[in-house]
Amino acid sequence: MLAVGAMAMRKAADAPSFSGENGWRPGPISGAKEGRAPVWSVFRALDGSTTATPDAALSSKYRLAGTFFAYSEGAVEARKAVVDDVEHGIQKVVSEQDDLGSGIRITRIERDRIIIRDQAGIEAELWLSFRTATKSSAARADGGSSSGAVTGVGAGTSLSKFGGRQVGDCRWIFSRDRLMEYYQELRDDPERLLAVFDSMKPVYDAGRRITGYRLDVEGEAEFFEASGLKPGDVVRSVNFMDMTNRRRAEFLISQFIRNEANAFIIDIERDGEKKRLIYEIR
Numbered sequence: 001m002l003a004v005g006a007m008a009m010r011k012a013a014d015a016p017s018f019s020g021e022n023g024w025r026p027g028p029i030s031g032a033k034e035g036r037a038p039v040w041s042v043f044r045a046l047d048g049s050t051t052a053t054p055d056a057a058l059s060s061k062y063r064l065a066g067t068f069f070a071y072s073e074g075a076v077e078a079r080k081a082v083v084d085d086v087e088h089g090i091q092k093v094v095s096e097q098d099d100l101g102s103g104i105r106i107t108r109i110e111r112d113r114i115i116i117r118d119q120a121g122i123e124a125e126l127w128l129s130f131r132t133a134t135k136s137s138a139a140r141a142d143g144g145s146s147s148g149a150v151t152g153v154g155a156g157t158s159l160s161k162f163g164g165r166q167v168g169d170c171r172w173i174f175s176r177d178r179l180m181e182y183y184q185e186l187r188d189d190p191e192r193l194l195a196v197f198d199s200m201k202p203v204y205d206a207g208r209r210i211t212g213y214r215l216d217v218e219g220e221a222e223f224f225e226a227s228g229l230k231p232g233d234v235v236r237s238v239n240f241m242d243m244t245n246r247r248r249a250e251f252l253i254s255q256f257i258r259n260e261a262n263a264f265i266i267d268i269e270r271d272g273e274k275k276r277l278i279y280e281i282r
Contacts, residue, residue: 055124061087062100064114064126066263066280068239069255070095079109080239082263082278083126091278093240093265111260128262128282162226171278172228176259179281182223183257195219203234210244212236212269228277234269256281 063084070077083092083100098106103119117123159165162182163175186193199220200213212234217224224230235243238252239261255261264279 055122058104058116058118058122059124059126061085061104062116062126064128065091065278066128066261067109067111067114068261068263070239070241079111081106081109081114082265082280083114111262159226161222164226166228168278170228170275171280173280173282176262176281179256186220192219196223199224200235212243213249227279229268230270232270235266236269236274237267239263239265240267 063086065082065084067079067081069079078095081094083094083106084090085092085100092100094100094106094109096106096109100106100116105117106114107117107123108115113125113127115123115125159172163178164172166172186196195218198218199216201216202210203212203214205211215224215229215231215233215235217231229235237243238249241248241252243249252261252264256264262281264281266277266279268275268277
């Protein structure tokens, strides 16, 4: 998510570099592809069987939207998962051992899959998906539901340029390969990259502490349009981490570059109202 990268680099010239175990500096782009087909409609028992079994029934109730690492006080915490509850049309952010409801518990979270277990001890895997939740593809992380899914891309939109499509109210799926290609284009043209960085202006409170970043587009307007951000939007948090300093934004962009996160939840303020934008990276 390059908008997060813009926040990370906005003050790079006059801020100390972020170093240490979790530090990051831009490096070569890896062209590695995913080894597994990200299709969630084929559910497998843990013994490798593809026969219709109780684990398939269990899996059909949920969809894995993505995973990411939490970050707190300068340290990386455990990986979290974004899970669609297909039956109820809501989205939940969970950690290992959390209860999804009805006694169904998260037993393991990995980068591209999770394992869930019901009260009878039946386990099932959920894998990353290109699809959307069948009952409400616009499920929201705040537990609400939207008016319906947006399944197409309108004429003249810039979404397709970045390998994206809108799948719900404030919810998108983007191609990681295409985003990485765009990132490389920007790295090869420093003036364009700087325009993206300069488009995110820090917002300060009375004590001169950063409380977020306001979008004031100075270039690459198509990218910001495709990501659903509008001029004047204030980004307050990403993946439930408050955007209060450059280090936090650096951590998030490093997760994207390293392919260690495939879901980003951005909380913004728009015209005085709070909104949540959800991005799945595939």
